Amino acid sequence: xxxxxxxHGFGKRYPRRTWALRGVDLxxxxxxxxxxxxxxxxxxxxxxxxxxxxxxxxxxxxxTGGVNPRRDRKGAVARVGYVPQSPSLYGGLTIAxxxxxxxxxxxxxxxxxxxxxxxxxxxxxxxxxxxxxxxxQAQVGLALALGTRARILLLDEPLASxxxxxxxxxxxxxxxxxxxxxxxxxxxxxxxxxxxxxxxxLIVLGKxxxxxxxxxxxxxxxxxxxxxxGAPAIAAERVVGSFPSPGGDPLTLVRVRPAEAVxxxxxxxxxxxxxxxxxxxxxxxxxxxxxxxxxxxAA
Amino acid sequence: xxxATRLTYRINLFEIRAIGIATVLSVVVSAAVIGWLAQxxxxxxxxxxxxxxxxxxxxxxxxxDWVMRIDRTSVSLAAIFPFVAGLLxxxxxxxxxxxxxxARLAWSLSPSRLRWYVQRIAPMMxxxxxxxxxxxxxxxxxxxxxxxxxxxxxxxVGFHGRGVLLATSALMIGSTAVALGxxxxxxxxxxxxxLVVGGLLVTAVAEVDQKLLMPSExxxxxxxxxxxxNLYIDSRFQLPDGSLxxxxxxxxxxxxxxxxxxxxxxxSLIIPGERYRAVETRQAVAExxxxxxxxxxxxxxxxxxxxx
Numbered sequence: 001x002x003x004x005x006x007x008h009g010f011g012k013r014y015p016r017r018t019w020a021l022r023g024v025d026l027x028x029x030x031x032x033x034x035x036x037x038x039x040x041x042x043x044x045x046x047x048x049x050x051x052x053x054x055x056x057x058x059x060x061x062x063x064t065g066g067v068n069p070r071r072d073r074k075g076a077v078a079r080v081g082y083v084p085q086s087p088s089l090y091g092g093l094t095i096a097x098x099x100x101x102x103x104x105x106x107x108x109x110x111x112x113x114x115x116x117x118x119x120x121x122x123x124x125x126x127x128x129x130x131x132x133x134x135x136x137q138a139q140v141g142l143a144l145a146l147g148t149r150a151r152i153l154l155l156d157e158p159l160a161s162x163x164x165x166x167x168x169x170x171x172x173x174x175x176x177x178x179x180x181x182x183x184x185x186x187x188x189x190x191x192x193x194x195x196x197x198x199x200x201x202l203i204v205l206g207k208x209x210x211x212x213x214x215x216x217x218x219x220x221x222x223x224x225x226x227x228x229x230g231a232p233a234i235a236a237e238r239v240v241g242s243f244p245s246p247g248g249d250p251l252t253l254v255r256v257r258p259a260e261a262v263x264x265x266x267x268x269x270x271x272x273x274x275x276x277x278x279x280x281x282x283x284x285x286x287x288x289x290x291x292x293x294x295x296x297x298a299a
Numbered sequence: 300x301x302x303a304t305r306l307t308y309r310i311n312l313f314e315i316r317a318i319g320i321a322t323v324l325s326v327v328v329s330a331a332v333i334g335w336l337a338q339x340x341x342x343x344x345x346x347x348x349x350x351x352x353x354x355x356x357x358x359x360x361x362x363x364d365w366v367m368r369i370d371r372t373s374v375s376l377a378a379i380f381p382f383v384a385g386l387l388x389x390x391x392x393x394x395x396x397x398x399x400x401x402a403r404l405a406w407s408l409s410p411s412r413l414r415w416y417v418q419r420i421a422p423m424m425x426x427x428x429x430x431x432x433x434x435x436x437x438x439x440x441x442x443x444x445x446x447x448x449x450x451x452x453x454x455x456v457g458f459h460g461r462g463v464l465l466a467t468s469a470l471m472i473g474s475t476a477v478a479l480g481x482x483x484x485x486x487x488x489x490x491x492x493x494l495v496v497g498g499l500l501v502t503a504v505a506e507v508d509q510k511l512l513m514p515s516e517x518x519x520x521x522x523x524x525x526x527x528x529n530l531y532i533d534s535r536f537q538l539p540d541g542s543l544x545x546x547x548x549x550x551x552x553x554x555x556x557x558x559x560x561x562x563x564x565x566x567s568l569i570i571p572g573e574r575y576r577a578v579e580t581r582q583a584v585a586e587x588x589x590x591x592x593x594x595x596x597x598x599x600x601x602x603x604x605x606x607x
Contacts, residue, residue: 049605052407054403054406054407054605054606055605073410074410074411075410077406077407077409077410078410080407081407082407084400084403084404084407086400087404088399088400088401088403088404089401089404090310090401092309092310092312093306093309093310097306097309100302100306101302101303101306101405101408102408103302104300104302104303104306104418105405105408105409105414105415105418106408106409106410109408141404144404144408145407148408
């Protein structure tokens with residue numbers, strides 16, 4: 001597997017704070033659309049910002065398209081198109097101005113491509129950024145990132161403030177562009193249904209470390225859900241974590257080997273897990289492990 | 300570069316407009332004042348030994364007093380222009396982009412942050428320099444209109460408040476605000492701190508010049524007649540052997556001077572007006588040097604800092 005983005009023992013600690021991330025080892029395969037999921041404060045943004053050279057690792061190293069952003073930030077930025085959670089456009093500039101600005105800032109920026117994406121969504125190029133809705137601003141941010149023709153796209157929770165239709169349109173443009181050009185995209189998001197539609201790989205970050213790193217298909221094939229939190233008949237090593245259903249009933253996420261349709265110790269009420277349950281189960285497990293570690297440290 | 304300049308002006312439209320309008324208004328009003336004073340000759344109107352003014356001057360007084368008042372006010376306002384323009388154009392330039400997150404967008408698009416920095420700084424410094432130079436020239440002419448007999452090229456009248464020093468002070472304050480903005484990343488805080496630091500720098504340039512370089516140019520004015528034409532540095536007492544002493548030194552040499560007063564002549568230490576251009580040029584170069592250093596410091600911070 002050729003990796004577009006790599007982290008090797010990566011750790012980041014902000015001054016006078018605890019570690020935001022520590023010991024992160026992961027690789028985002030070239031040509032994939034990978035979802036980066038995790039609870040608030042799990043270090044998703046820190047990791048993404050570090051790949052573009054906006055943050056410096058406290059320990060370990062990163063590679064962005066084979067370039068270490070700490071040693072060669074210019075090289076890393078040149079390989080990346082970045083869409084932050086808030087697109088932070090210039091309120092007084094028109095969209096055409098933003099595209100012109102990008103041309104002045106980046107050699108090889110494709111204004112026709114960027115303008116094409118904007119116009120496809122019926123966003124007038126003559127409108128100022130201040131006149132656009134949050135969804136439209138996010139689309140412009142994505143169009144600017146795509147206009148860079150960078151091989152790697154880093155998207156830091158761009159869907160967070162968008163309504164469902166805007167999210168769908170955003171993902172449609174993203175997936176189409178990435179598939180057409182053979183790019184790599186890393187999409188940080190909380191919205192699991194969107195991830196399931198758009199992404200082919202899933203990375204779940206706990207508070208500061210990796211909890212899961214699988215393809216979406218593997219993530220679904222390797223997990224099942226059992227009603228009830230106790231599930232005493234299931235071997236302990238198969239239990240990932242317990243969490244409540246939307247109705248409040250306890251559920252347990254368990255691992256299965258992909259070849260097993262029903263595991264040897266499987267229960268009658270086991271059923272396939274949804275991607276959301278996989279993510280939540282691993283997050284819940286991460287929380288339990290963290291609490292146990294804290295208790296251990298306190299003791 | 301033209302597109303980048305146009306966009307920089309659009310991004311900072313409010314500040315550019317404010318300074319542009321202030322400059323144009325100032326030039327227009329000043330031109331009217333200077334024109335009227337030159338045409339009427341009112342600035343030369345002075346009374347005779349009994350305070351009587353000529354009938355012509357008397358007839359002009361109603362307008363003339365107002366025009367002179369506008370002239371004096373304009374000259375006073377010109378002296379603060381470097382602060383107003385420097386802070387307004389410099390403080391938000393980088394700080395606001397960091398605060399609003401637009402720097403993050405720009406830095407993610409541009410592999411070279413230096414390119415972005417130059418695109419922002421260069422056009423604004425040109426505007427600041429041109430506006431402040433225009434005000435400096437206007438202030439020069441306004442002072443000249445008030446004092447038609449004064450040779451301003453050889454006079455310290457209105458020192459620091461006219462001519463090229465207004466432009467270089469504005470550039471120094473503006474650059475300081477830019478550099479502080481790269482560190483602070485908040486426009487209002489940057490503006491307030493730059494006001495203090497800019498004031499200190501303007502004072503420091505004059506003080507350092509006075510302490511280090513001016514002593515070699517200082518002459519003793521035995522007439523002790525204070526004149527705005529010369530730059531007053533200090534006063535001393537002249538001892539019988541011709542040497543100079545401060546009051547403290549004099550009291551140490553002659554304790555009786557404290558109680559009985561002194562018959563030692565009091566002399567002034569001055570820089571003669573003829574040295575005006577040399578001193579002005581020296582301080583202007585110093586201010587431009589500091590401005591350049593500040594912009595380099597700002598660039599170094601931009602290259603290293605997080606985008607906020």
